[in-house]
Amino acid sequence: MRTGPSRPTVAIVGTGASGTLTAVHIARTARSRSTAVDLVLLDPADRWGRGAAFGTPYDEHLLNVPASGMTAFPEEPGHFVDWRVRQAPGAVPEPNAFAPRREYSRYLDEVLTRELAAAGDHVAARHLRSTATGVARSGERWAVGTHDGRQVEVDAVVVATGLPEMGARWAPDALAGSAFFVADPWAPGALEVVRRDRRGPADVLVVGTGLTMVDVVLSLSGPGNRADRRLLAVSRNGRLPRRHLPEPGLAVIPDIDDWPHDLDGILERGRQHLLEVRATTGDWRPAVDGLRFRMAELWARLDEDARHRFLAGTAGAWGVLRHRMPPTSAVLIDALATTGRLQVAAGEVADAEPLPRGGLAVTLADGTRHEVGWVVNCTGPGHDIRRLSNPLLDDLLRDRPGGALGEVTTAGMGFRTTDGRLAGRDRRSAAPVWVLGALRRGELWETTAVPEIRIQARAVATSVLDAVAPLPRRLEDGSLVAGHHPVARPRDPLGLPLSTTAEAAQAFNEGLERVLRLQSGGEDLIRQATELDRDFAVAHAALAMLGHESGASCDVTTSLAAARDAIGRRGDSREASFVDVVGRRVEEPPAQGARALMAHISSYPRDVLAVSAAVPTIAFSGVTDVRQDAWQLVEGLGATYGDHWWYISLLAFTRQDQGRFEEAGLLAESALSCEPSSGHAVHAQTHVLYETGQHDLGRTWLDHWVAASGRAASHRAHFSWHAALHELALGDIEAVRRRYYSQLAPPTVTGVRSLVDSASLLWRWRLCVADWDPAATAAGAGPTFTGEGSVPPVGPILDSLDSSLLERPQTPLIALHAAVALAADGRAHGLAGLQAYCRASDDPRLQTVVAPVTEAFLLMEARDWDGAARLLTEVQPQLDTVGGSAAQREIVEEALLFCLVSSGDTTGTASILDSRIHRRPSPLDRRRRDALQHVAFTSDLA
Numbered sequence: 041m042r043t044g045p046s047r048p049t050v051a052i053v054g055t056g057a058s059g060t061l062t063a064v065h066i067a068r069t070a071r072s073r074s075t076a077v078d079l080v081l082l083d084p085a086d087r088w089g090r091g092a093a094f095g096t097p098y099d100e101h102l103l104n105v106p107a108s109g110m111t112a113f114p115e116e117p118g119h120f121v122d123w124r125v126r127q128a129p130g131a132v133p134e135p136n137a138f139a140p141r142r143e144y145s146r147y148l149d150e151v152l153t154r155e156l157a158a159a160g161d162h163v164a165a166r167h168l169r170s171t172a173t174g175v176a177r178s179g180e181r182w183a184v185g186t187h188d189g190r191q192v193e194v195d196a197v198v199v200a201t202g203l204p205e206m207g208a209r210w211a212p213d214a215l216a217g218s219a220f221f222v223a224d225p226w227a228p229g230a231l232e233v234v235r236r237d238r239r240g241p242a243d244v245l246v247v248g249t250g251l252t253m254v255d256v257v258l259s260l261s262g263p264g265n266r267a268d269r270r271l272l273a274v275s276r277n278g279r280l281p282r283r284h285l286p287e288p289g290l291a292v293i294p295d296i297d298d299w300p301h302d303l304d305g306i307l308e309r310g311r312q313h314l315l316e317v318r319a320t321t322g323d324w325r326p327a328v329d330g331l332r333f334r335m336a337e338l339w340a341r342l343d344e345d346a347r348h349r350f351l352a353g354t355a356g357a358w359g360v361l362r363h364r365m366p367p368t369s370a371v372l373i374d375a376l377a378t379t380g381r382l383q384v385a386a387g388e389v390a391d392a393e394p395l396p397r398g399g400l401a402v403t404l405a406d407g408t409r410h411e412v413g414w415v416v417n418c419t420g421p422g423h424d425i426r427r428l429s430n431p432l433l434d435d436l437l438r439d440r441p442g443g444a445l446g447e448v449t450t451a452g453m454g455f456r457t458t459d460g461r462l463a464g465r466d467r468r469s470a471a472p473v474w475v476l477g478a479l480r481r482g483e484l485w486e487t488t489a490v491p492e493i494r495i496q497a498r499a500v501a502t503s504v505l506d507a508v509a510p511l512p513r514r515l516e517d518g519s520l521v522a523g524h525h526p527v528a529r530p531r532d533p534l535g536l537p538l539s540t541t542a543e544a545a546q547a548f549n550e551g552l553e554r555v556l557r558l559q560s561g562g563e564d565l566i567r568q569a570t571e572l573d574r575d576f577a578v579a580h581a582a583l584a585m586l587g588h589e590s591g592a593s594c595d596v597t598t599s600l601a602a603a604r605d606a607i608g609r610r611g612d613s614r615e616a617s618f619v620d621v622v623g624r625r626v627e628e629p630p631a632q633g634a635r636a637l638m639a640h641i642s643s644y645p646r647d648v649l650a651v652s653a654a655v656p657t658i659a660f661s662g663v664t665d666v667r668q669d670a671w672q673l674v675e676g677l678g679a680t681y682g683d684h685w686w687y688i689s690l691l692a693f694t695r696q697d698q699g700r701f702e703e704a705g706l707l708a709e710s711a712l713s714c715e716p717s718s719g720h721a722v723h724a725q726t727h728v729l730y731e732t733g734q735h736d737l738g739r740t741w742l743d744h745w746v747a748a749s750g751r752a753a754s755h756r757a758h759f760s761w762h763a764a765l766h767e768l769a770l771g772d773i774e775a776v777r778r779r780y781y782s783q784l785a786p787p788t789v790t791g792v793r794s795l796v797d798s799a800s801l802l803w804r805w806r807l808c809v810a811d812w813d814p815a816a817t818a819a820g821a822g823p824t825f826t827g828e829g830s831v832p833p834v835g836p837i838l839d840s841l842d843s844s845l846l847e848r849p850q851t852p853l854i855a856l857h858a859a860v861a862l863a864a865d866g867r868a869h870g871l872a873g874l875q876a877y878c879r880a881s882d883d884p885r886l887q888t889v890v891a892p893v894t895e896a897f898l899l900m901e902a903r904d905w906d907g908a909a910r911l912l913t914e915v916q917p918q919l920d921t922v923g924g925s926a927a928q929r930e931i932v933e934e935a936l937l938f939c940l941v942s943s944g945d946t947t948g949t950a951s952i953l954d955s956r957i958h959r960r961p962s963p964l965d966r967r968r969r970d971a972l973q974h975v976a977f978t979s980d981l982a
Contacts, residue, residue, distance in 0.1 A: 047076045047164075048195040048508035051184045053172040053432065055083035056091020058477040058493050059200035060148045063088070064112060065501035067155040067163045072679050075509045079165040080192055082172050082184065089148030092202065092226045099140045100258040102366045104251055106288060108135035108706050110144060110490050112151050114683040114714075115691060117706030123147050135702060136287050138366035168192070172199075174435035175445065175473060182472060187431070195508040196472040198500060202488075203478045204430045207422030210247070215392035215415060220400050222416040225252065231259050234414045240398035241413045242269045248418030249275040249384055250359065254369050256418050261376055271382045272410060273418075278386030279360045283370035284325075290725070290741050291329035291709065292317045293716040295748035296337060303346040306338055307354060320740050328361045332486055333713045339485040347450045389415075423481065424452030436462070436473065445471040449482025456483060460500045472507055474500045491713060498683055534646045534684075539611045544573035548582070555586070556648065556686045558658060558719025560754040563592040570602070577606035578615050581622040582649055588626050589653050591791060600626055614644045621650065641673075645680040655690055656923055658723055658755045671698060685711045689720035696727045697925070704728050716749040726762045730769075730927055733961040739766035739775075757789040761797035765927060768808050769962035773830070776805060780832060786840045795845055796857045799837045800931055803864035806831045807934045808964060834865040847873060852885040852922035856893060860931055863897035871898050889918050893932060900935070905943035912936040937968075946972050 050066065052059045063079055070077050081088055085095065103110060111119040121133050124143065156165050170186040175197055177183075183191040206224040208216060215221050220240075222230050234244065244260055246253050253273050260271060294313045299306060310331060317327035342350065365373070376382035388405040392415070395401055399413040425433045426448060436446040436455070446455045446462045455475050456463050462473045476496040480487045487496070529537040530545030533553055538545045551565030563586050569579040580603035586592035587599065600623055607619045621640045625633035634654075641650050656670055674687075674694045681687030688711040695704035705728045711721035722745055729738035742763045746756060753759060760783040767775040783789075784798045809831065838846065838861055846862060847870075849855035855878060862870040871894055878891035892915045899908035912935055919929050933952065940949040953969045956962075 047078050049078040049080060049193065050196045050198065050504055050508065051080045051082055051172075051192055051194040052198045052200055053082045053184065054091070054199065054201035055081050055085060055088035055167070056093060056095075056200065056202055057089070057144075057148060057490060058202060058497065059083065059091075059198070060089045060152050061112060061494050061497035062198050062200055062476065062500055063165065064148075064152050064155050065498045066504065067152070067159040067165075069498075069501050069505055070162045070509075071155075071159040073505065073509075073511060074162065075505060075511075076162050077164075077505065077509060079163060080184075080194065081165060081167045082170055082186065082192070083167070084169050084171055086169070087145075087149055088152055088167060089145045091145070094141045094145035094148070096141050096226065096255070098231075098255075098259050099142065100262060100369075100372075101141045101255045102138040102369055103141055103144060104138065104284070104364060104366060105490060106136045106284070107139050110139070110147075112148070112494060114494065114710040115678060115681075115688055115707070117710060118703050120144070120147055123150070135706070138284070138368065171431075173431040175432075175471065185435075196474070196504050198504065199432065199436070199473060199475045199479060200477060201430070201432065201479070203421035203423065203425070203428065204433075205422060205428050206417055207419055208417050209422065209427070210389070210419065211417070212389065212391050215389060215400070215402070218392065218394065218400060218415075220394075220398065220414050221392075222414060225256050225416050225418060231256065231416075234260060234416065235265050237413060238266065239413075240395060241411045242266045243410070243412045244269065244271050245389075245400075245402055245410060245412045245415045246271055246273040246418050247275070247389060247415065248420065249273045249278060249280055250418065250420060251281055251363055251365065252418040252420055254281065254365055254373060256416055257376065257382060258369065258372055260416075261381060270380070271376070272412070273382065273384045274387035274389075274404065275419075276386065276388060277356055278384055279356070280373070280384055281360055281363055281365045282325075283365045284367055285323070286367050288329070289321060289323060289326040290705075290737065291333065291712070292321070292326040292741065292744045293330035293333050293712060293749050294327075295716075295751060296334050299338070301341040303342055303349055306341070317744070320744070321737070324361070325364075326741075330716075332362060333716060335486040336484045340483075344450060351451060421478070425454060425479070426452045445473060446475075451482065453482035454479040460496060460503060472504075474504060476500050491710075495683065495714065532648070534648050534681075536614060536644070536646055537612060538576075538578060539615055540569070540573045540576040540579070544569040544576050544579065547572060548576070548579050552582070552649065554752075554754075555652065556720075557715065557717045558723075558754050559717060559752040561752065562586070562754070563594060567594065570599075574602075575606040575610050577603045577611045577619050580606055581619045584626060585622045585649065585653055588622075596626060614647065617644065618647060618650060625653070638673075645677055648686065651677065657690075657693065657720060658758050670694070683710075685714035685718055686720070688714075689718045689724065692721055692724035693727070696724050696731065699731075701728045701732050717752070719750065719753050719755065722750060722753075722759070726759065727925060727927060730762065730765060731960055733769075735766040735769045735962060739763045739770075742766075755793070757784055757793045757797050760784055761801055762927070764801050765804075768805060769964050771963050771967065773805075773809060776801075777830070777832075780805075785832065786836055790840055791842075792845065792854065794837050795841060795854065795861055796928070799834050799861035799864060800857055800928070802831060802834050802837075803860050804931055804934055806864065807938050834861060837861065838865055838867070846870060848877060849874075852883065852890055853924045853928070855886055855890045856922050856924075856929075856932075859890060859894045859897055863900065863935075866901060868898060868901050871901070885918075885921050889915055889922055896935070896939075900939060903942075905939045909936060909939035909943060909945070909948075912939060941972075 052063055059081065063081060066077065066079065107121050107124060108117055111117050113119050121135050124139060125131050125133055156163055170188055170190065172184050173187050174185040175182060176185065178191065178193050181193050181195055182197065183193050184197060185191055208223045211221065222234065225231055246256055257271050257273065260269065299309045313331060314324050314327040318324045373382065377384065389402055390405045391403040392400045395411060399411060400415060402410050402412060402415060422428055426437065437444050437448065449456045457475060457480060460474045460476055460480070462471055462475065477493050478488050486492060530540060530542050531537055533549055538548065547565050548569035551562045551569065554562035554565065563583060566579050566582050570576055570583065580599050583594045584596050584599035584603060587594040587596040603619045603622065607616050617640050621636050624636040637650060637654055641647065641654060644650070655674060671694050674690050677687060688707050692704045692707035692711060695707060704724055708721040708725035708728065711718050726738065726742055729741065742759060746753065746759050750759065760779055764776050764779050767779065780801065784801060786794055789798050845854065846858045849858050858874055859871065862874060875891050875894040878886040878894060881887060892911045896908040896911035899911065912932060919932055937949055937952055950969065950972050953965050957965050957969060
């Protein structure tokens with residue numbers, strides 16, 4: 041293997057979760073870039089992946105995050121869960137399990153080992169079992185000093201030590217110097233000494249009542265301990281962590297755009313958020329979990345004085361709610377408290393003195409005296425990095441020519457950084473040193489859990505490789521230049537160069553991000569970019585694409601002409617290709633435009649707007665005729681986008697379409713934790729909730745999102761339609777009525793959305809309120825529309841539409857919904873015309889799928905239930921070829937159910953209902969099934 045100056049070297053100090061995950065992502069990214077890099081992992085531990093958090097030898101020490109949240113890769117949410125299954129053949133996946141922490145260390149070890157092997161010659165790694173003591177210049181490079189006198193020359197340093205020492209400055213001198221004081225319960229063998237001790241008093245005083253205390257208490261009260269041992273746990277407030285639910289609920293993320301910027305105002309809005317969520321969901325935990333994703337933004341709003349007030353006051357109460365116990369740990373703690381073996385109280389240690397037979401007599405601040413065998417420090421690590429007496433951190437903070445390499449942030453809780461890279465006093469010569477995890481707490485607050493660390497680890501890995509081994513950049517003419525001398529051009533959110541001014545690029549990027557989030561106003565900002573720079577070809581082309589693909593308000597022909605004119609004067613090869621592709625999508629037959637778009641994506645996979653147009657979503661019809669093609673397209677982009685929230689959102693939608701609902705839900709949660717306004721992630725999660733029968737949760741959660749983070753959503757009608765489906769499934773017809781008139785009726789919703797969402801809802805509503813009268817069904821008369829008069833008319837929707845949508849729909853999905861809308865209004869003449877159009881079409885899906893459905897609807901008008909049921913049954917296997925979601929295509933199955941029960945075929949009706957109830961239970965289907973059961977019972981009596 042080639043080594044030397046031509047291969048950059050990166051030192052990672054600390055091989056716990058932060059350091060191991062950083063190494064994993066450096067290896068992955070280097071392999072994908074075909075970049076060579078050497079890694080030096082500095083840690084005295086015998087293996088990587090251990091660290092203080094996961095190096096425990098005790099199985100009773102559990103993760104305080106469910107296994108589904110502990111994956112190393114956000115785009116693979118089942119990675120850790122699947123790994124656990126492989127460790128125990130025959131075991132079933134348990135995504136909500138709280139696994140032993142020592143298991144997670146083995147998982148991290150194996151993940152890094154595998155990634156290094158996969159990287160091959162691109163990445164060489166060596167583990168130095170040593171402690172880093174400092175960082176200094178070494179000629180053109182840098183050197184990391186170690187405690188044994190070595191100087192390791194490197195090009196970059198990642199400090200991933202966490203907070204290296206437990207904080208014990210609270211301990212009086214008489215206690216701190218005692219042999220019976222365990223200052224660090226995570227030190228190797230520290231708790232074993234206490235477990236084996238049979239001399240002196242049996243009782244143990246535990247100082248601190250957080251999650252560390254929970255672990256220590258479980259270790260000192262289980263088998264192998266003295267049977268007469270009692271434990272007293274004290275802290276300033278005597279508060280125990282709350283407990284996780286056995287099955288966690290979905291996080292409800294608040295919209296904080298209009299929240300105040302002062303501490304008191306933020307705390308009041310936070311309290312309101314918790315109360316509102318508890319009132320609607322029945323529990324406060326989803327509110328806390330959602331607020332967690334906003335904490336970094338809220339923290340950034342506070343000045344130093346407000347931050348210090350928060351630390352002195354509210355931080356403890358937040359920690360109790362935020363850092364919760366696993367349910368099984370909580371049960372054990374309750375049992376110990378109930379039997380008197382554990383007492384938890386408010387208190388502080390005032391003094392201590394040795395006992396003659398060993399142990400200590402400890403006096404608390406209230407004057408009470410307790411004779412104990414041991415005192416165990418469970419107050420957690422010290423947070424002020426200036427007071428940890430850690431040689432490496434001290435060295436980064438020491439003054440040197442040009443200033444210290446690092447500066448502390450709030451209350452000394454870590455370093456001030458620029459996206460993880462140390463920002464010292466001398467901005468011109470910033471050291472190539474990155475930090476992550478707990479060492480960024482002062483600037484992020486929420487930064488110590490694996491879900492946050494894994495995101496930081498990937499970002500740090502990318503930033504480090506960009507610094508030590510940058511990729512070449514393309515000049516305007518397409519030629520390459522060395523990575524250290526890139527052409528200074530603005531870039532889009534995914535890093536692609538833009539041939540425009542900085543001001544126009546900013547407007548374009550803000551608009552593009554709105555499009556990616558499915559928010560309104562994106563096209564307005566992109567239009568503003570074209571006004572700021574008339575020669576901004578990509579912006580003109582983007583407008584044309586949005587107008588053609590998703591109905592954005594713009595003159596497609598004019599925008600396309602402007603793009604072609606501008607690209608002739610300025611633009612690189614990627615931009616020219618994008619303009620050409622948009623032209624083909626607009627002007628050529630769909631198949632040719634699709635091929636051109638896919639070829640462009642193959643060459644420029646990070647062109648996010650092109651990918652958006654290719655993948656069928658709410659906003660875009662896509663270019664794939666077969667769902668599996670769309671799946672393959674999204675899957676193939678994994679290496680390009682990694683854990684970008686937008687890509688994970690698309691992947692979540694793909695997973696739900698594949699019926700992998702659990703994984704889809706986890707992916708959606710992961711995306712929303714990074715970008716709470718991601719409409720694609722919400723769309724995926726909404727489908728998951730519907731297809732798994734979680735109707736109460738579904739409408740509540742969706743209403744929360746639409747009212748908060750989704751207030752700017754550009755497809756609110758579609759989300760309202762989803763909520764209405766939940767309400768129909770629940771049988772809450774009055775809720776459907778309120779929602780329709782307030783959110784879905786014209787003129788609130790118009791155009792294609794009113795056809796696909798509003799009209800189809802009214803037809804489904806009509807079918808759902810039909811009274812399946814047992815006597816009528818038994819006689820073959822079929823259900824009656826006892827509630828039909830309460831269903832709003834479809835006519836106003838149809839009258840507001842462009843006639844071409846009903847007479848000459850351009851896609852099979854729109855054609856299917858045109859048939860539904862015409863049937864809902866009883867327009868037999870319109871159905872006949874649509875059927876003829878579909879029969880004459882060159883599109884086989886219109887011929888073989890939509891045309892038979894249209895004919896079936898005509899037969900329903902004629903009350904030929906048997907004929908209609910036969911056609912709808914025959915078309916079911918091919919129905920997914922028309923596109924759309926399972927929830928949208930389900931309208932045909934609803935019509936089939938209506939026809940079957942109308943014809944008196946209770947057996948066929950029951951078969952479909954049983955399948956649906958098994959797959960996706962709902963009160964509506966159970967009510968229908970009960971009605972059929974009554975029919976069968978009365979028939980038997982007869």
